[in-house]
Amino acid sequence: MAWSCFSCTASIPPQPRVNFRPSSQKCLQDVRNMVTSLGIHSIRSSPVDSLRNGNWVKLICGASFEDVVDIRNLSLVYTLAGVDCIDCAADESVVNAVNQGIKAARDIVEVGRPWVMISVNDDEDLHFRKAEFDPADCPQDCSRPCEIVCPANAISLEEEKSSAGHLWNNNEEGKKQGGVLTERCYGCGRCIPVCPYDKIRVHTYVRDAAATSELLRREEIDALEIHTSGRQTLHFRSLWEGLGDTIHHLRLVAVSFPDVGDSTISTMNAMYSIMEPRLRCFNLWQLDGRPMSGDIGRGATRESVAFAVRLAAASDRPRGFLQLAGGTNAHTVAGLKKHGLFQTKSVSEENFKDGQSMVGSLGPLDAPIGGIAYGGYARKVVGRILSAMQSQHGLTCIEESPDYLFKALAEALALVGTVKCYDVPS
Ligand code: SF4
Ligand code: SF4
Numbered sequence: 001m002a003w004s005c006f007s008c009t010a011s012i013p014p015q016p017r018v019n020f021r022p023s024s025q026k027c028l029q030d031v032r033n034m035v036t037s038l039g040i041h042s043i044r045s046s047p048v049d050s051l052r053n054g055n056w057v058k059l060i061c062g063a064s065f066e067d068v069v070d071i072r073n074l075s076l077v078y079t080l081a082g083v084d085c086i087d088c089a090a091d092e093s094v095v096n097a098v099n100q101g102i103k104a105a106r107d108i109v110e111v112g113r114p115w116v117m118i119s120v121n122d123d124e125d126l127h128f129r130k131a132e133f134d135p136a137d138c139p140q141d142c143s144r145p146c147e148i149v150c151p152a153n154a155i156s157l158e159e160e161k162s163s164a165g166h167l168w169n170n171n172e173e174g175k176k177q178g179g180v181l182t183e184r185c186y187g188c189g190r191c192i193p194v195c196p197y198d199k200i201r202v203h204t205y206v207r208d209a210a211a212t213s214e215l216l217r218r219e220e221i222d223a224l225e226i227h228t229s230g231r232q233t234l235h236f237r238s239l240w241e242g243l244g245d246t247i248h249h250l251r252l253v254a255v256s257f258p259d260v261g262d263s264t265i266s267t268m269n270a271m272y273s274i275m276e277p278r279l280r281c282f283n284l285w286q287l288d289g290r291p292m293s294g295d296i297g298r299g300a301t302r303e304s305v306a307f308a309v310r311l312a313a314a315s316d317r318p319r320g321f322l323q324l325a326g327g328t329n330a331h332t333v334a335g336l337k338k339h340g341l342f343q344t345k346s347v348s349e350e351n352f353k354d355g356q357s358m359v360g361s362l363g364p365l366d367a368p369i370g371g372i373a374y375g376g377y378a379r380k381v382v383g384r385i386l387s388a389m390q391s392q393h394g395l396t397c398i399e400e401s402p403d404y405l406f407k408a409l410a411e412a413l414a415l416v417g418t419v420k421c422y423d424v425p426s
Contacts, residue, residue, distance in 0.1 A: 027402035031080070031409055032109045038413065038422045040082040040111055047084040047115050047251075048282065051321045054343035056371025057419050058085040059378055060325065061098065062186040063119040063127040063227065065089060065152070068097035070184075070379075070386055073398040075101025077382050077405070081412035082420055083114050085252075087225060087373065090118040090207050090215055099220045104399055115222035115251060118215060120207040122235040125227045126291050129187035129204040131155075135178045137199055146191040146200060151295055151376060153387065154184035155191060188292045188376070209242030216246040223252040225286065230257035233270045240274055248280055256286035256325065259307045265317050272318035283320040286373060287311060290327035294377035300327035305335035312341055312368040321370035329377035333418040341369050372419055381411040 050056035059078040061071050066089055075086050075098045086102070088094045098116055105111060121128045133146075135157050147155045157178040192200045216224065224247065228236050247253065255271055257264075268285065275283065289304025304327040311322055324332060336342040345367055389396065389404040398405045410424075417424040 024402045027406050028108070028399070031402060031406050034406070034409060034413070035080055035109045035111065038417075038424065040080070040420075040422070046112070050084045051282070051284070051323075051370035052366045054345075054367025054369055054371060055419050055421070056085070056321075056323060057083045057416050058087055058117070058323070058325075058371065058373035059083045059114075060373050060375030061086065061088040061094070062375060062379070063087075063089055063121070063125075064130060065186040065379075066091060066094055066183040067181075068093055068183075069390075069395050070383065072097040072101040072104075073386055073408075074379060074382055075099075076105045076398060077101075077408045077412045078378065078416070079105035079114055080109065080111060080409055081416040082111065082422075083416060084371070085115040085117050085223060085373075087117040087119055087223075090120050090212050092215060095215065095218065095221060104397065108399060116220055117223035117225050117252070117254065118212070118221055119225045119227060119256070120209075120212050120239070121227040122239040123206060123229060123232075124204045125229070126189065127187060127227055128206065129189075129202050130182055130185045131180050131187070131189070131191055131200050131202055132182075133179055133195075133199045133201065139197060142197065145194040145196070149190045149194050151188060151190065151380065152184045152186055153383075154181045154186075155179070156181065186292070209239050213243050213246040216243070216250070219249075222250065223254065224250055225254040225256055227256045227288075228271070230260040230264060230267050233267065233274060236271055237274050240278075245278075247278065250281050252282045252284060253279065254284040254286050254323075256288050258288045258291065258326070259303070259310070264311075265314055269316070269318050272320070284323055284370065285311070285317075285320050286323050286325045288326035289324065292376055293327045294329040294375055295380040296327075296376075298329070298331045301329055301332045301335050303327055304332065305339065308336065308341060308369055309339050321366070322368065323370050323373055325373040325375065328372050328374050330415060330418060332372055336369060343367055374415060378412070378415060381415060382408045385411065 045053060047056065059074065061074060065071065071088060071094055078086065079102045086098050088098050095116065095118065102113060106113065119127070138157070144157060147157060189202065192202065215221065226236065226239060253275065260267065287304060287307040289307045290300055293300040304324045308322060308324050311317055333342055385404055385408040386398065389398060389401050393401055398408060413422060413424045416422070
């Protein structure tokens, strides 16, 4: 397809048709050349092969992040970079944005289609909450530390409605516009402790099982992730049963949970026994080391790696691939390498129940760690380019600004390449 024929159809305000400059055409060709020269379309394995080889990469858009413009562009960029899966909120417009980003990427150059995963929770969970406050209650002399600390640019105290056309969550007549931009807030909670006046509240929510089932009937969703506290199985069972037979066409079911110490393995086994009778696909355990912290710095990845080291060595854990998340960033692969867990296959036979390769199980030749999911860090490195693009051009599809797409792809490749072992030029 000629690149000038692309149309952006996510739930995004209509974009004016762009008259591409010759320099833009060259940039888009540079994008194609970069992807082609790295051989991403040819060396990229299927998502299952990636899990087995230990080079699975998942982009986490955020279980509560619902800015469809950014999600569509992030999906496009990371599809070109060769991720295996894109994890997003269980919301129809968000799923549409992910699929449209994937399609737009594959219209630019022939790359594999990543799986689309939706995330739900079985009970209250950090990933499923939104901050809120009334800016009219904020003292005039507040230095607004909430605005500075927010990693999602989800807080702004402008007088006017956002030029981007977003609706603020408080818009009563006579009051200042501003506050938390709900679709961008992903519940990290960093704004709460920095408010000197204790003005910020948190609204938590649980995704409805019936609505999730309805969404799962769509063909373009490949995987489901259940976030759970790891401390109980009552709500987990209730959600699993509530999903009914809609789970049967899935390719992967993931369970995301934090390290809860000595009871972690027994809870995993209890959850697996609940799932097993109706589990007809692969399963994965997402080890949420230090939730939503990968963008903070190098140290954030330590807990995630330590969690992985402990579970990889556990002979009594249930079947399923292991994948890191929570604190993952550009330093995570180095952490795994330090412990001999990066794409190694020398795992004790004790780690397998019977040494047999079965659907949904880890086989004796599979890597003990299937891969890594990147959330806040992945969004940060590409997000600053999306912000610059939006400042210059307003809301737009990133392929309509190929120079920005080229820069964003370079950032994404540098991160994904640490796992996929691309030889990315510096
Ligand atoms: S919870 Fe996190 S993402 Fe949401 S507004 Fe506060 S700092 Fe921003
Ligand atoms: S830090 Fe607290 S008081 Fe200050 S602007 Fe933010 S929410 Fe309002």
